[in-house]
Amino acid sequence: MREERTYAVYIMTNVQRGVLYVGVTGDLVGRARQHRLGEVPGFTRDWGCKRLAWFELHGEVERAIAREKAVKRWRRAWKFQLVEALNPGWDDLWEGLAGGGRYPWENELGQDPGGGGDRLWFDEDRPRG
Numbered sequence: 001m002r003e004e005r006t007y008a009v010y011i012m013t014n015v016q017r018g019v020l021y022v023g024v025t026g027d028l029v030g031r032a033r034q035h036r037l038g039e040v041p042g043f044t045r046d047w048g049c050k051r052l053a054w055f056e057l058h059g060e061v062e063r064a065i066a067r068e069k070a071v072k073r074w075r076r077a078w079k080f081q082l083v084e085a086l087n088p089g090w091d092d093l094w095e096g097l098a099g100g101g102r103y104p105w106e107n108e109l110g111q112d113p114g115g116g117g118d119r120l121w122f123d124e125d126r127p128r129g
Contacts (some may be wrong), residue, residue, distance in 0.1 A: 028055060
């Protein structure tokens, strides 16, 4: 039986509406941690992109890679709209991802009253239950 994996397309930034980096990974927690600590030489370390501003989950690596490529081609303003739809304050999502805080779309009970968590899944990849 094939193991279920989750893949993420994500945006890192240095400040609100600052430098943007779009990436894809099969380990969002680990990859975001690497960006935060500057462990990998390259664009994000050079530009100080340590803030996880947005992510979207996929059940298939091919779809995640296709989405990453599409978002990378988008105009900058469209990327801003994508982030601000779920994270209007450009909060660092690391705390929620690492289990130490809430996402902007969650209330104090960790619930998602507006369906924002559902929007984290790309439609075709959302788990069915």
